[in-house]
Amino acid sequence: xxxxxxGYGNLGRGVEKAVAVNADQELTAVFTRRNPSDVHIxxxxxxxxxxxxxxxxKDELDVLILCGGSATxxxxxxxxxxxxxxxxxxxxxxxxxxxxxxxxxxAARAAGKVGVISCGWDPGMFSLNRLYAASILPDSEAxxxxxxxxxQGHSDAIRRIEGVADARQYTVPVPxxxxxxxxxxxxxxxxxxxxxxECFVVAKEGxxxxxxxxxxxxxxxxxxxxxxxxxxxxKEELEREHAGLPHGGMVISTGRTGENRxxxxxxxxxxxxxxxxxxxLTACARAAFRMNQEGASxxxxxxxxxxxxxxxxxxxxxxxxxx
Amino acid sequence: xxxxxxGYGNLGRGVEKAVAVNADQELTAVFTRRNPSDVHIxxxxxxxxxxxxxxxxKDELDVLILCGGSATxxxxxxxxxxxxxxxxxxxxxxxxxxxxxxxxxxAARAAGKVGVISCGWDPGMFSLNRLYAASILPDSEAxxxxxxxxxQGHSDAIRRIEGVADARQYTVPVPxxxxxxxxxxxxxxxxxxxxxxECFVVAKEGxxxxxxxxxxxxxxxxxxxxxxxxxxxxKEELEREHAGLPHGGMVISTGRTGENRxxxxxxxxxxxxxxxxxxxLTACARAAFRMNQEGASxxxxxxxxxxxxxxxxxxxxxxxxxx
Numbered sequence: 001x002x003x004x005x006x007g008y009g010n011l012g013r014g015v016e017k018a019v020a021v022n023a024d025q026e027l028t029a030v031f032t033r034r035n036p037s038d039v040h041i042x043x044x045x046x047x048x049x050x051x052x053x054x055x056x057x058k059d060e061l062d063v064l065i066l067c068g069g070s071a072t073x074x075x076x077x078x079x080x081x082x083x084x085x086x087x088x089x090x091x092x093x094x095x096x097x098x099x100x101x102x103x104x105x106x107a108a109r110a111a112g113k114v115g116v117i118s119c120g121w122d123p124g125m126f127s128l129n130r131l132y133a134a135s136i137l138p139d140s141e142a143x144x145x146x147x148x149x150x151x152q153g154h155s156d157a158i159r160r161i162e163g164v165a166d167a168r169q170y171t172v173p174v175p176x177x178x179x180x181x182x183x184x185x186x187x188x189x190x191x192x193x194x195x196x197x198e199c200f201v202v203a204k205e206g207x208x209x210x211x212x213x214x215x216x217x218x219x220x221x222x223x224x225x226x227x228x229x230x231x232x233x234x235k236e237e238l239e240r241e242h243a244g245l246p247h248g249g250m251v252i253s254t255g256r257t258g259e260n261r262x263x264x265x266x267x268x269x270x271x272x273x274x275x276x277x278x279x280x281l282t283a284c285a286r287a288a289f290r291m292n293q294e295g296a297s298x299x300x301x302x303x304x305x306x307x308x309x310x311x312x313x314x315x316x317x318x319x320x321x322x323x
Numbered sequence: 324x325x326x327x328x329x330g331y332g333n334l335g336r337g338v339e340k341a342v343a344v345n346a347d348q349e350l351t352a353v354f355t356r357r358n359p360s361d362v363h364i365x366x367x368x369x370x371x372x373x374x375x376x377x378x379x380x381k382d383e384l385d386v387l388i389l390c391g392g393s394a395t396x397x398x399x400x401x402x403x404x405x406x407x408x409x410x411x412x413x414x415x416x417x418x419x420x421x422x423x424x425x426x427x428x429x430a431a432r433a434a435g436k437v438g439v440i441s442c443g444w445d446p447g448m449f450s451l452n453r454l455y456a457a458s459i460l461p462d463s464e465a466x467x468x469x470x471x472x473x474x475q476g477h478s479d480a481i482r483r484i485e486g487v488a489d490a491r492q493y494t495v496p497v498p499x500x501x502x503x504x505x506x507x508x509x510x511x512x513x514x515x516x517x518x519x520x521e522c523f524v525v526a527k528e529g530x531x532x533x534x535x536x537x538x539x540x541x542x543x544x545x546x547x548x549x550x551x552x553x554x555x556x557x558k559e560e561l562e563r564e565h566a567g568l569p570h571g572g573m574v575i576s577t578g579r580t581g582e583n584r585x586x587x588x589x590x591x592x593x594x595x596x597x598x599x600x601x602x603x604l605t606a607c608a609r610a611a612f613r614m615n616q617e618g619a620s621x622x623x624x625x626x627x628x629x630x631x632x633x634x635x636x637x638x639x640x641x642x643x644x645x646x
Contacts, residue, residue, distance in 0.1 A: 260594035271583035310458035
C-alpha cells in the first residue's frame with residue numbers, strides 16, 4: 001500500500017512514524033507547500049515533493065493522508081484531492097462536519113475514490129465509543145472528558161496576548177465530575193464543572209503579568225467559562241517540563257436496563273497526541289484503500305468502516321486471535 | 324423490525340428488555356423448547372410459541388436472536404436457523420469460533436441470510452477493543468481482565484461438588500496487575516497474577532466443609548491455577564447478598580510510537596451481565612437485518628459490522644450528534 005503524506009508538521013511526522021511500523025504500508029513521498037529542500041524526513045527511500053506535483057502522482061499513490069489544519073486547509077484540500085486519490089483526514093471542526101462530508105462525498109464519488117474524514121481520537125475513537133454505547137443502551141447518556149493534556153488551540157490563544165513569549169495550556173477533567181458520572185447518577189454538568197484549565201506562561205521581559213493573567217482568564221469561549229489557573233514560568237522551565245504534547249481523556253456512558261445500571265468507559269492516556277492521531281489516520285488509510293478496492297466510493301467516517309478493514313490481518317486471523 | 328427470541332433463560336429475558344426500549348424493533352414471539360404454556364413473558368402482544376413452529380415463521384420474522392448455550396445448543400442452532408432467518412448469537416467458546424463461523428457461513432450464504440455470531444461483550448465489545456487497539460498501534464499488547472463479576476460456569480462447577488447446596492463465584496482482577504499494565508511496562512503475567520477467585524458456598528447440612536473447600540481449590544482449569552478463597556454462608560445470605568449477576572472487566576492495550584507511550588483502556592461495569600449482553604445482541608440484530616437488506620449474506624462477527632449499522636439513527640444524525 002503506497003502512502004503519501006501532505007503536510008509535514010507534528011501530525012505529518014506522526015503519520016510517518018506510524019507508516020514505518022506497518023509492514024503492509026510504504027511511504028512513497030511527503031508533499032509540502034514549503035520548499036521541498038527545506039523539509040527533512042526520516043524515512044529512507046521516500047521522496048519529499050512539492051504539493052504541486054500531486055496531480056501527476058495519481059498512479060503512484062494508493063492513499064494520500066492529509067495532514068493540514070481544520071480551519072482553512074482541509075475544507076479545501078480534502079474535497080480537492082478526493083477527486084484524485086483515496087484520502088484520509090482528521091477534520092475536527094465538529095459543527096462543520098456535515099458540509100465537509102458533503103463536499104468530500106461529491107468529489108470522491110465522481111472520481112470513484114474513498115475519502116475518510118474526521119479520523120483520530122476525537123473525532124474518531126471517542127466518536128465510535130459514543131456510537132457503540134448509544135446503540136447498545138439507547139437511553140444512556142455519554143460524557144466526554146478531555147485531558148489531562150495540552151490543547152494547542154488554547155496555547156496558541158494565550159501566545160497571541162501582548163507580552164506573552166510562549167505558553168502551554170493543559171485541559172484537566174474535574175475529579176468530582178468524573179466520580180459523579182461513573183456513579184451512574186447522570187448529572188447535568190456545566191462547562192465549569194467538567195474541566196479546569198491550567199496555563200503555564202512565559203512572559204516577555206517587563207510585561208505586565210497581572211494584565212496578562214486577567215486577559216487570559218476573561219477570554220471568551222477559551223477561558224471565561226472555566227476555572228483557570230495561570231502560572232508564570234521561565235522559558236527554560238517551559239522547555240524542560242512542558243515540551244511534550246500529551247493528551248487523552250475519556251468517554252463515559254451510563255445507562256440502564258430496567259433496574260440495572262451499566263457503565264461503559266473508554267479512556268486514552270497518550271504521551272503524544274499527534275503521534276497517536278497519526279496512527280489512527282494510518283489505520284484508516286488501510287481501510288480506505290481496501291474499501292475502494294472492493295468498489296466503495298464517496299465520503300466515509302469511522303462509523304462506516306467495519307473494524308476488520310483497519311487491521312492488516314485476515315478475517316480468519318482476527319477471529320482466531322482477537323475475538 | 325420483527326424480532327424473534329429462541330430460548331427464554333436469563334439471556335432471552337435480557338434480549339426481551341432490550342427490544343422493548345428500541346423504537347424500531349418489535350418482539351413478535353419468544354420460541355421455547357419447553358411447553359409454551361409454562362413460559363410467561365413480559366411483552367404484551369408478543370406470542371410464546373414452540374420452537375417447532377419456527378420453520379413456519381420464515382415470513383414473520385426479520386431476525387431471530389438465539390439465546391442458547393455455547394456448549395451444545397448454538398453449534399446446532401445457529402447453522403440450522405441461519406438457513407431460514409437472519410440470526411444473531413452469543414457463541415463464546417473462543418477455541419471453537421472458527422468452525423462455528425464456517426458452519427454458519429455455509430448455511431447463511433446458501434439461504435441468502437446474515438448470521439452474526441459471538442456478539443456480546445467478550446466476545447464482542449472486548450474483541451472490538453482488542454482489534455481497534457492492535458490496528459492503531461501494531462506493536463501494542465492487549466490485556467483482558469474480567470470482573471469483579473459472577474462467573475456462571477465457575478458457580479456451576481462448585482454446585483456439582485458433593486455436599487454443596489448452592490454457590491456463587493466471583494472473578495476478581497488483581498489490583499497490582501492492573502497497575503502494572505496501566506503503567507505501560509508490558510508485564511508477563513501468569514494466570515494467578517491476573518485474577519483471584521472468590522467463592523461463596525452454601526453447604527448442605529452435615530457436609531464436610533474442609534473437603535468441599537479442598538475440592539474447589541484443587542479443581543483443575545477452574546480453580547487450581549488461581550488464588551481462591553472459599554467462604555461458607557447461609558442460603559439466606561446467598562439470596563440476599565448474591566442474587567444479581569453483575570460482571571464487567573477491562574481491555575487495556577499499551578503500545579508505543581517511538582519513545583512515546585499510549586494506554587487505551589475500555590472498561591465495563593455491568594449490574595447485569597445477561598441484560599447487557601442481550602442489549603448488544605439486539606443492536607447486532609439491527610445490523611444483521613440492515614446488512615441483509617443491502618444484499619449481504621453469510622456469517623459475520625462484530626468485526627465485520629460498520630458501527631453505523633448498529634444505530635437506529637441515520638448517517639446524517641450520527642455524524643451531527645456523535646462524531
